Amino acid sequence: MEMYLQKIACFAPGIDDWQTMCSALTGKINYGELAAQQISKIVPQILPANERRRTTSLIKLALHVGEQATVEWPDGAQLASVFSSSDGDHDILNKSTHALTLPGRPVSPTNFHNSVHNAPAGYWAIAAKSQAFSTSLSVGDASFSGGLIEAATFSQCERQPVLFIAYEYPAQSVLQTVRTCQYPFAVAMLMTPVVSNQSQTKFEISMHSEKQLSAMDNENLEALRKDNPAARSLPLLACLAHKTVDSCTLEYVNNTRITLKVTPCQ
């Protein structure tokens, strides 16, 4: 299956734009220890202030990369989207479940409103004034590759561009001890089913049963890759940053893997 990348955006500890990510991935800057990285405050401009107030760190993270990936796209309202996150919103889960333990079970209406897995997609629709198709899914640790397959099959099936966003934000509560990442990460990819003048890269996606998973050379990027399901995309981002013909293999489900062959368009 083929897809064409028009624009990419990402967010990681110490990294708030694609250029900085490229420098880290190509070794132009040395990406240091995760614990020492500054995590930027995220304020997605695309959302009106009164809506932004109701959002959470996870929602802001997803919208922030989505906004960066579509900044030059002429018709955001018509753009279909796929949102993928393993755990969803730990902050909301923590606040709502905590409220359930209190007398009268005072769950905040705003938190209840935000408790669905497609809350980020809902705020994206408000921000982009979009009624276009949108899917929100979770594929555990394979949430990046699962979301990418969903986005690619939708785009090929409907012959439409698609915005794909994978995002994961750590729990800052007791849930941290259960299952979560330690560091935030998000990536947004604006893709089309056919090549255009703006196409940066061609992806060819194939599926395999036995193939070595790609890893990162830099130990801190490798730690980030292992930490955050959305950061499992890092080997692909490294291929893109090097701007050469290359390929990488990412985990999918049930012991299958997907391989992405990457070919620059210009």
Added chain:
Amino acid sequence: MNESILNKDEIRQLIPHAGDMCLIDAVNNFNATEISCQTNTHKLIDNPLRHNDTLAAVNLIEYGAQCMAIHGGLQARERGESLGQGYLVSVRNVILNIERIDELENNIHITASQIMANAGSMMYEFSASHNDSALAQGRVTVMRVV
């Protein structure tokens, strides 16, 4: 009952599905882009997809996907190859008109039309009917595992 051009034993040789998981009884017709099949396995008490003593209509997606696999297998055979394993990666635009299919008395007819196929993946539109009334339809994408 339509005359079939491929029976169950021949179908089992074409697709990876084995034993009772081979859900399609017969192929009635096929060409380069379309296949039409029929089955009676929805009524079987030992249908492996039965759950809580019923066979939910959502399982028609699997029936549709097996028709795709048979079509892929027929095409592979024409090229002198065999069909490898596939992974159902996406199901879209599914419409189910009923809740359960195990009580349907007659054969279910299923057609699958190819939208796209290449070395790594194939996309089909399927529809299922019983006594000429539509049961289900949808779009299924399968990626080949190599």
